Amino acid sequence: MLETKEMQPHHVKLPDGSIEKLTTTLNLGPTHPATHGVFQNILELDGERIVSAEQTVGYIHRAFEKLAERRPLYQITPITDRLNYCSSPLNNMGWHMTCEKLLGVKTPKRVDYLRIIIMELARISDHLICNSIVGVDSGAYTGFLYVMQYRELIYEIYEEVCGSRLTTNIGRIGGFERNFSDTAFQKLEKFLREYPKVLKEFENLFTRNRIFMDRLKNTGGISAERALNYGFTGPNLRAAGVDYDVRVHNPYSSYEDFEFTVPVGSTGDNYDRFLVRNAEMWQSLSLIEQAYRKVQEFKGAEAEVYHADAPAYYLPEKKDVYTKMEQLIWHFKIIMGETEIPKGEVYHSVEGANGELGFYLISDGGRTPYRLHFRRPSFIYYQAYSELTKGSMLSDAIITMSSLNLIAGELDA
Amino acid sequence: MRPVRFNIHPKQGEPNKSILMTEAPEGYSGQGFFTTKLSDVVGLARKNSIWPLPFATSCCGIEFMATMGAHYDLARFGAERVGFSPRQCDLLMVMGTIAKKMAPVVKQVYLQMAEPRWVLSVGACASSGGIFDTYSVLQGIDQIIPVDVYVPGCPPRPEAILDGFMKIQELVGKESIRRRNSPQYAALLESYGIQ
């Protein structure tokens, strides 16, 4: 780089008022298609190399935390749906488990296993979107179109269980709204039968694809120390080589009953993140299979258990609410937060699709939380984006963004 | 008051007519000629080749991905060419929450689009703020830009998005070619502060 104006050859006379500098400023977003959501990045470019990046977020800040201070516990579940909307059930159940911890509700084993089925399905659908989008950004659109069809299988299972596709609002404090129907199990079986082939095909398309590997390897890497210092969790941290997984370290929902491995990478680059997510999908599949087998072992009356025995917090059955006065009153009381809620401070975290999704709930015994803070993994690790992209090519920065799996709804809360 | 319609007279499906072919507009035909209104031909062409600009900010955007996918396939309606440049697009599909910080951006995108342009507001958040009646969320994009069709739902199912899209097609097909020059239209834009 030449230092003074005189030293530069062929110096072009710029119009008056132009800013003279040796780098180009590129404003990426907030509506750019490559940003997958609404982020703004102001990039300083030297040619195609990124000198510095500055992120601006908050373009869909919806004030979840303030909103939660005005809502009784049950009415907060729909808000959690909209955090990471690619894997809503994980958020719903994380929130329900937080409430259960505060209220002292103990869930039966069958509920835990059913929850694991749904949570791991959610993890698969989230990782599927992330990895196929990495493909789209590196120029391979086919994989995306191919796996989107099979994500519908997961949505069909959600639909059978709770009636909704994306923002599921699935489950209740203490369990599920109703038992899984036979159709739901049939759909689950169909998914377990068909999905491994799809995933294998997807891997064949990408994993050893020369172009894909060249685009992803050694881009957007981070060391384990820096990743920890930046508060990375989830697949992005594991790609950097740290085997921290909330499911293993602080098991919830009976994850301790299951056999699974935690895939780790080594360099923390885009390719490792891709591989870790793929490997996690296989682990999730195995977890679903194990959980499904365990669910099938329950016989007789036990096979009808789908919620905890906690009448003060678990909503009465809808049929009874419509026909019985008592149940209607209970339903109303629970929805409006009229039942007794203990004082206390709870932190509960689940392994969300992006990492440790934490709920810090302070209750003062009132109807609504006194304060509810969400630990949103993507908000925390997006800080590292400028460090990840420094010195890399512009096109690599786009892939880095998609392989981090930034979900605007979760990030901005 | 917005008109409210309930689905009390569900239409019966007609298996023989389930495949729709575009029909020629009304007109006179004879040997070797066909006359019709210019606006009908223009409308026919426009409505079957809408270029949408997906302005997806949150959850509804994920459902839009499903709509674009092979399962629901928006391409059947002549809209597979999703453009990300506002200059080339006809239909702004706003999907997801628009925060106040984002509002000027939406307006800018709308202003960058060339006439004729339509706006489809997908989902409760874009239409009315939805469940987010909070200090940071714009309470419906119709506060800043004129909207042609609203799709309810949180998020709407892909079928609902398709239905909204077909309503847009209906509007596009029937629109008079003089509408965009009319004083009423100028007054509408004026009410949003757009010249």
Add this chain to the structure above:
Amino acid sequence: MALTNEIIQQQLTEKFGDQVYNFESPFGLLTFQSPKEMNLKVLQFLYENENLQFTFLTDLCAVHYPDNKGQELAVVYLLHNLRENIRVRYKIFTDIQQPDIFTATKLFEAANWMERETYDFFGVNFIGHPNLKRVLNADEMDYFPLRKEYPLEDQTRIDKDDAMFGRGGSIF
């Protein structure tokens, strides 16, 4: 030797004496407080002491207690020792008139945006923060929305003022 809440508490009191207090363990999570001037010293001790090694900042947020005069704002750190898999929660309280607190960004890069968020929501002024400005809300905003005295709803909306929707009224 596994690290337990008792050992952490003992180590902290050995080092800081009565500068750390209000030890309790709700749901098994050790929680304690200190004066706000001490926050960096305590965090650094937790980070660098070879027995403790709380090197992972899980979460940072603030809570507003308007009735707690002189100590209205609480800043809560949640730290994690990943080796021993144990967490601590550390709180400091500050006056809302002068919410000045030392920044933890030198220890944890992760604290950068979390502190900006806390500033954005509650107006906690982190001294020494490299870039303390609003992160989620628009820069033009002139109040700190998560403080209890500010309303949740958008004040410009007039067509939804029905008390039945919770506007104009309150469910408390």
